Amino acid sequence: MILPRWLWAPCAFLLSVLLGLATSSILLLVVHQPVLQTYNAIFYGALGSWDALQSSLVFAEPIAFTGLAAAVAFRARVWNIGGEGQMVMGAFGAGLIALNTSMPYPFMLAAVVVCGVIWGAIWGFIPAALKVWLGVNEVLSSLMLNYVAIFWLDSLLYGPWRQPGGGWPFSAYFPDAARLPAIGSELDVGVVIAPVIALGLGALFRFTCWGFEISVVGNSHQAARYASISVSRITIMVMLLSGGIAAMAGIQQVCGSAGRLYVLVPGYGYLGILVSWLAGHNPLAVLLMAVFYGILLQGGTALQIAQIDPALVRIIQAAIILFALAGLTLASRYRPRPRSSTVDRA
Amino acid sequence: MDFQNNEILLSSITKHFGPVIANDSIDLTLRRGEIHAVLGENGAGKSTLMNILSGVYSPDSGDIIINGEKVKFRSPWDAVCRGIGMVHQHFQLVEVFSVLDNILLGTTETSLRLNRSEAAARIEAVANEHRLHINPDALIWQLTVGQRQKVEILKLLYRGADLLLLDEPTSTLTPTEADELYLALRRLADTGKYVVFITHKLREVVATADQVTVLRRGRVVASMKKSDTTIAELGTMMVGSAIPPQRPIVARESDEIVLEVENANAFAEFEFSGLKGVTLQVRRGEILGIAGVAGNGQVELAEAIAGIRTLQQGGIRLNGVDITKSNALARMRAGLRFVPEDRLGMGLIPELNIIENVMLRDYREDSLSIGSWLNRRQARSRADALVQKYDVHTPSVDTPVRFLSGGNQQKILIGRELLPRPTALVVAQPTRGLDIAATRAVHDQLLDLRGSGAGIILISEDLDEILQLCDRVAVLYGGSVRGTWTRSEADRGVIGAAMGGHLMDAA
Numbered sequence: 072m073i074l075p076r077w078l079w080a081p082c083a084f085l086l087s088v089l090l091g092l093a094t095s096s097i098l099l100l101v102v103h104q105p106v107l108q109t110y111n112a113i114f115y116g117a118l119g120s121w122d123a124l125q126s127s128l129v130f131a132e133p134i135a136f137t138g139l140a141a142a143v144a145f146r147a148r149v150w151n152i153g154g155e156g157q158m159v160m161g162a163f164g165a166g167l168i169a170l171n172t173s174m175p176y177p178f179m180l181a182a183v184v185v186c187g188v189i190w191g192a193i194w195g196f197i198p199a200a201l202k203v204w205l206g207v208n209e210v211l212s213s214l215m216l217n218y219v220a221i222f223w224l225d226s227l228l229y230g231p232w233r234q235p236g237g238g239w240p241f242s243a244y245f246p247d248a249a250r251l252p253a254i255g256s257e258l259d260v261g262v263v264i265a266p267v268i269a270l271g272l273g274a275l276f277r278f279t280c281w282g283f284e285i286s287v288v289g290n291s292h293q294a295a296r297y298a299s300i301s302v303s304r305i306t307i308m309v310m311l312l313s314g315g316i317a318a319m320a321g322i323q324q325v326c327g328s329a330g331r332l333y334v335l336v337p338g339y340g341y342l343g344i345l346v347s348w349l350a351g352h353n354p355l356a357v358l359l360m361a362v363f364y365g366i367l368l369q370g371g372t373a374l375q376i377a378q379i380d381p382a383l384v385r386i387i388q389a390a391i392i393l394f395a396l397a398g399l400t401l402a403s404r405y406r407p408r409p410r411s412s413t414v415d416r417a
Numbered sequence: 418m419d420f421q422n423n424e425i426l427l428s429s430i431t432k433h434f435g436p437v438i439a440n441d442s443i444d445l446t447l448r449r450g451e452i453h454a455v456l457g458e459n460g461a462g463k464s465t466l467m468n469i470l471s472g473v474y475s476p477d478s479g480d481i482i483i484n485g486e487k488v489k490f491r492s493p494w495d496a497v498c499r500g501i502g503m504v505h506q507h508f509q510l511v512e513v514f515s516v517l518d519n520i521l522l523g524t525t526e527t528s529l530r531l532n533r534s535e536a537a538a539r540i541e542a543v544a545n546e547h548r549l550h551i552n553p554d555a556l557i558w559q560l561t562v563g564q565r566q567k568v569e570i571l572k573l574l575y576r577g578a579d580l581l582l583l584d585e586p587t588s589t590l591t592p593t594e595a596d597e598l599y600l601a602l603r604r605l606a607d608t609g610k611y612v613v614f615i616t617h618k619l620r621e622v623v624a625t626a627d628q629v630t631v632l633r634r635g636r637v638v639a640s641m642k643k644s645d646t647t648i649a650e651l652g653t654m655m656v657g658s659a660i661p662p663q664r665p666i667v668a669r670e671s672d673e674i675v676l677e678v679e680n681a682n683a684f685a686e687f688e689f690s691g692l693k694g695v696t697l698q699v700r701r702g703e704i705l706g707i708a709g710v711a712g713n714g715q716v717e718l719a720e721a722i723a724g725i726r727t728l729q730q731g732g733i734r735l736n737g738v739d740i741t742k743s744n745a746l747a748r749m750r751a752g753l754r755f756v757p758e759d760r761l762g763m764g765l766i767p768e769l770n771i772i773e774n775v776m777l778r779d780y781r782e783d784s785l786s787i788g789s790w791l792n793r794r795q796a797r798s799r800a801d802a803l804v805q806k807y808d809v810h811t812p813s814v815d816t817p818v819r820f821l822s823g824g825n826q827q828k829i830l831i832g833r834e835l836l837p838r839p840t841a842l843v844v845a846q847p848t849r850g851l852d853i854a855a856t857r858a859v860h861d862q863l864l865d866l867r868g869s870g871a872g873i874i875l876i877s878e879d880l881d882e883i884l885q886l887c888d889r890v891a892v893l894y895g896g897s898v899r900g901t902w903t904r905s906e907a908d909r910g911v912i913g914a915a916m917g918g919h920l921m922d923a924a
């Protein structure tokens with residue numbers, strides 16, 4: 072049986088997930104946990120009902136944004152590890168407007184989102200500028216800027232922006248005009264915006280000159296030089312866009328159901344990197360992988376509610392992801408032999 | 418039996434790579450004291466055969482018989498132990514080590530203690546015996562390519578090699594160095610070594626070999642004494658049909674200068690030489706050849722003209738217009754195109770398909786994009802047209818370029834650069850690694866362009882190619898031009914000497 076080429080990745084992915092589950096089963100058996108019951112709990116907790124699915128999507132939403140952000144940068148082989156910081160600065164930018172100004176509804180929300188995106192883009196621009204003009208490795212600078220962003224927001228939340236009279240590091244609630252419209256009980260419009268951005272990116276990569284330049288730069292700097300494409304220009308533009316999209320993850324978290332600034336749950340920025348790799352930096356696949364990861368996270372929550380050791384939950388998640396990463400890598404590397412006979416060797 | 422003690426036999430060696438037969442029941446007889454040339458085009462199976470003989474590959478079937486004894490090599494080390502040593506096309510030397518250390522590296526010394534002076538004396542003895550003198554304390558990076566090759570040979574002899582395999586040994590040498598190598602090989606054969614070299618250069622075979630075996634498509638076409646054959650006959654056997662005569666080159670008529678480089682100075686690429694005051698002129702309908710050994714400024718010169726490397730000093734004019742400050746895009750639009758020598762690193766993107774590679778430098782042009790949107794349909798039809806025009810063998814234009822053979826990749830690269838009918842073209846190493854048919858196709862394209870009145874700079878390490886095609890030849894050595902000769906004055910010996918840095922006369 073010969074599978075068509077485009078089916079390899081999905082099949083490899085499914086197979087890897089099954090292998091991951093099989094490996095986890097061995098672990099569960101070793102520690103005397105009921106295997107089927109555990110998996111049942113994951114399934115019902117993450118997919119079993121509309122509420123469960125919604126909870127999974129709540130996890131998936133920020134990951135989708137940071138994943139898309141990572142995909143933009145990685146396509147140009149600009150290693151933006153700063154999704155986390157750009158996300159936090161997005162939340163900061165949103166709070167800056169929401170807490171300090173007042174405007175009628177559509178203008179307020181627009182200003183909040185634009186300000187957040189600009190701050191995310193600034194956080195992307197700094198490592199890009201350091202790289203282009205001073206040759207600083209963007210991996211290190213973007214990573215370090217994550218901590219700057221996190222501690223900056225922390226200092227505001229423990230200081231001037233803390234809700235008057237409150238003991239927790241929360242800001243005051245945003246005015247309603249600054250809130251994202253809700254969909255269902257837990258979700259907001261971010262769940263629609265992410266696919267729109269993904270489609271936009273897909274079109275950008277495939278149908279525009281700029282997308283073509285990104286893929287040239289991502290494949291070979293020498294070829295880019297040869298084609299008179301400025302690697303510096305692409306690096307900066309890509310980091311601005313990447314930072315702006317990552318900021319959406321932060322904006323969505325604070326302007327969604329939370330409705331105020333808080334110390335963001337750490338890790339979504341890094342998960343975006345992972346998800347982008349799983350998706351081969353393809354924006355539409357990033358969405359699917361973000362949902363998949365959301366399901367894993369929500370499944371983990373469900374297991375904890377079912378009194379299973381959280382460490383065990385993490386191990387199951389890690390096993391599945393490792394297998395998926397390996398499976399997808401193998402699927403993209405492996406080439407069928409017969410190809411060489413169809414290509415003339417002369 | 419006596420003759421068995423002086424023969425190495427390869428008997429019906431067969432090797433498959435997937436569905437491709439690289440070697441199809443090949444027989445080869447090597448005799449002591451003889452220089453044996455294995456002649457064939459790229460892809461004829463020469464390298465596979467040599468890799469089998471040196472233990473890198475094991476054959477699917479067939480035997481290697483040394484002195485009447487069947488041997489099986491499980492690794493290159495087994496072959497080394499049987500006295501078989503290979504000089505690779507790309508030398509296996511540590512650049513920052515001395516000659517002595519490189520020779521000692523990986524030897525079979527049993528004791529842990531390294532006795533340098535004793536080893537140096539032994540090397541000295543070996544070098545004396547074969548007249549291969551090299552200062553053992555010199556560092557490899559200080560040596561010329563020819564000297565490095567001597568170190569490689571010395572290394573094998575020191576390890577007791579009885580059979581020397583050389584893979585395309587003259588491909589990076591100047592003609593003078595090549596002549597020295599031929600002498601050295603002859604001396605080695607005279608002292609009773611087996612010498613085998615693989616090549617696709619007919620002249621080389623005739624210059625040195627005693628015995629010739631011609632391979633084509635993985636089979637032995639013929640094996641004979643050199644004295645029993647001629648260059649023309651060998652060429653026919655290698656290609657499989659008579660080589661069509663070279664197209665006659667009509668003398669140019671114009672004196673109008675298309676491209677002019679004046680006193681160009683550029684910084685060096687890593688370990689290369691940069692440009693030091695290069696001045697060149699190319700006229701309409703003229704091919705100017707740039708001869709020289711790799712690393713003498715060719716890359717810098719080509720990139721500086723194409724506009725992807727900045728000049729520290731000097732100027733470039735295209736059709737009388739100063740383009741020194743223009744970027745690559747402006748130069749392209751002014752009719753200057755460039756075929757870089759690094760085909761897959763710069764000229765093409767192996768992971769992208771043919772359509773995208775055809776767009777690579779021209780996606781901004783009106784026909785391929787509308788505003789900032791790509792016109793992929795137009796790009797596809799352009800790619801289709803190019804594939805058809807140059808007879809590129811490919812399943813489709815959606816195939817990534819890395820799946821194509823070198824010849825087909827080069828057709829796409831040159832086809833793309835010739836499509837906008839350039840008035841000036843810089844082309845570097847256009848036929849490296851191509852077989853004779855593909856080489857001819859490339860040469861025809863260049864001659865057609867020359868016929869249409871364009872000025873062409875042809876940079877090549879292959880002196881034969883340059884002498885065949887060019888109206889004038891300039892030699893680049895150490896980043897500067899060491900003389901220019903017209904077609905009628907061009908003399909292999911003089912040009913070869915200039916390539917090695919020697920000027921024979923004040924030409």
